[in-house]
Amino acid sequence: MSEQAQQDYRQLNGVVLAYMGDAAYEVFIRRHLIEQGLTRPNKLQHKATMYVSAKAQAGLIALMxxxxxxxxxxxxxxxxxRNAKSYTHAKNTSVMTYRISTGFEAxxxxxxxxxxxxxxxxxxxxxxxQVEAGRLPNEK
Structure with a gap:
């Protein structure tokens, strides 16, 4: 990567980094699930949520x-x-959990x-x- 390109990503807003990170992490999770033999889309989506939900990502940050x-x-x-101003809001989770998951994705x-x-x-x-070992904190 050129020095110019490297400087450019360092200047990116945290939400933009999270946008990229969301996609990158999702690819790892999807590949993992398919390698586990899951092939039905409904089952894949349900299982993926254990890894990619805002609550799961916030729990992973706590463990890290x-x-x-x-x-x-x-x-x-x-x-x-985590600290970047976001114009979207949390769905089915607290604002703080959503912000922590944005940091995870960043x-x-x-x-x-x-x-x-x-x-x-x-x-x-x-x-x-960590997810498969059941190390994520229980959600209330």
Whole structure:
């Protein structure tokens, strides 16, 4: 990636990073589910929600923080996404949960745009493992 292109993604709004990250994370989850043998679209969509919902992503952020899983730079991009002004609103979740999930997606957007494919795959795999191990906090 050229230095100019690298500087450009560093200037992007956290919501734009989240837009990219949402798509990147979703691809990892969809591939994982298909590799697990799920093929019915309704079943795929239902199962994907366990990984990609705002509540799941907020829970994953809490685990990343508790486990010390992320780097300082990733935490910086999380905060950029979480604190960015968004003109959409939360659906079926609190505003804070929605903002935290936006931060989660911003980290994936940053990793995607900075072409850190190995770290992106490592983080996605870690998230999948946490969900499947039942480590997400119970939702009330």
């Amino acid at each position: 923080d508790a486990d010390g899983f992320w780097t300082e730079e990733e935490e910086y991009y999380f905060k950029r996404g 980290v994936f957007g940053y990793l995607t745009l900075s072409d850190q494919q190995d770290r992106l795959a490592e983080m996605a795999q870690w998230c999948i493992e």
